[in-house]
Amino acid sequence: MQGRLIYLMGPSGSGKDSLLQAARAPLEAHGCRFARRVITRSAESVGEDALGVTPDEFERLQGEGAFALSWRANGLAYGIPREIDDWLSAGQDVLINGSRGHLEAARQRYPQLLAILLQVDEAVLRQRLLTRGRETPEQIELRLARSRKLQQEDRERTVILDNSGPLQQTVSRLLHLLDEARQCA
Numbered sequence: 001m002q003g004r005l006i007y008l009m010g011p012s013g014s015g016k017d018s019l020l021q022a023a024r025a026p027l028e029a030h031g032c033r034f035a036r037r038v039i040t041r042s043a044e045s046v047g048e049d050a051l052g053v054t055p056d057e058f059e060r061l062q063g064e065g066a067f068a069l070s071w072r073a074n075g076l077a078y079g080i081p082r083e084i085d086d087w088l089s090a091g092q093d094v095l096i097n098g099s100r101g102h103l104e105a106a107r108q109r110y111p112q113l114l115a116i117l118l119q120v121d122e123a124v125l126r127q128r129l130l131t132r133g134r135e136t137p138e139q140i141e142l143r144l145a146r147s148r149k150l151q152q153e154d155r156e157r158t159v160i161l162d163n164s165g166p167l168q169q170t171v172s173r174l175l176h177l178l179d180e181a182r183q184c185a
């Protein structure tokens with residue numbers, strides 16, 4: 001049986017990286033795989049277990065068909081390595097850090113994907129992004145504006161996961177909802 005693609009998405013600062021890190025061990029214990037993204041972001045500011053490449057390298061990799069999914073946002077290019085298709089074919093679930101803007105295209109390639117939207121209100125987001133300190137205040141405002149624009153898309157087929165409370169609570173909710181979704185599959 002084909003594994004399931006779990007597509008975690010949400011505004012900048014909603015906690016995707018934190019959640020992926022915190023949920024990694026318990027999910028790996030259940031056989032779930034995690035894709036390492038390829039991003040045209042400098043190594044120092046990657047902030048997640050991603051491979052930082054130059055725009056030229058990204059183009060070359062894309063031309064070679066190295067990515068199962070890829071998109072551009074926030075002035076950056078992001079790629080999900082093709083190896084996720086091997087994992088899915090082997091029946092393993094795969095969790096990726098996705099893009100709201102790319103969800104429709106991702107659904108076309110993976111009709112069974114489970115979309116999870118991580119949600120936090122905007123004042124908290126702004127504060128978390130400023131504290132994280134990876135982007136400039138101007139870049140943060142651009143990310144918040146993008147989030148407002150993307151807010152309404154594809155809501156009815158998306159599971160909402162709130163991350164306004166403690167991270168550990170969100171991890172427990174994620175594990176619970178993945179269990180439930182597995183039973184419905």
Ligand SMILES: Nc1ncnc2c1ncn2[C@@H]1O[C@H](COP(=O)(O)OP(=O)(O)O)[C@@H](O)[C@H]1O
Binds near residue numbers: 010014166
């Ligand atoms: N539940 C939470 N409570 C408090 N701070 C959080 C929580 N989740 C994430 N953060 C913090 O918010 C900031 C943004 O989180 P991050 O995981 O980088 O978000 P994203 O990957 O969605 O942009 C980080 O500094 C992180 O430590």
Ligand SMILES: O=P(O)(O)OC[C@H]1O[C@H](OP(=O)(O)OP(=O)(O)O)[C@H](O)[C@@H]1O
Binds near residue numbers: 010017073098101150
């Ligand atoms: O279409 P959107 O939902 O806005 O997403 C656009 C991109 O922004 C996020 O990446 P990135 O790690 O650069 O940003 P973040 O950690 O601040 O969310 C997300 O994972 C997407 O790759």
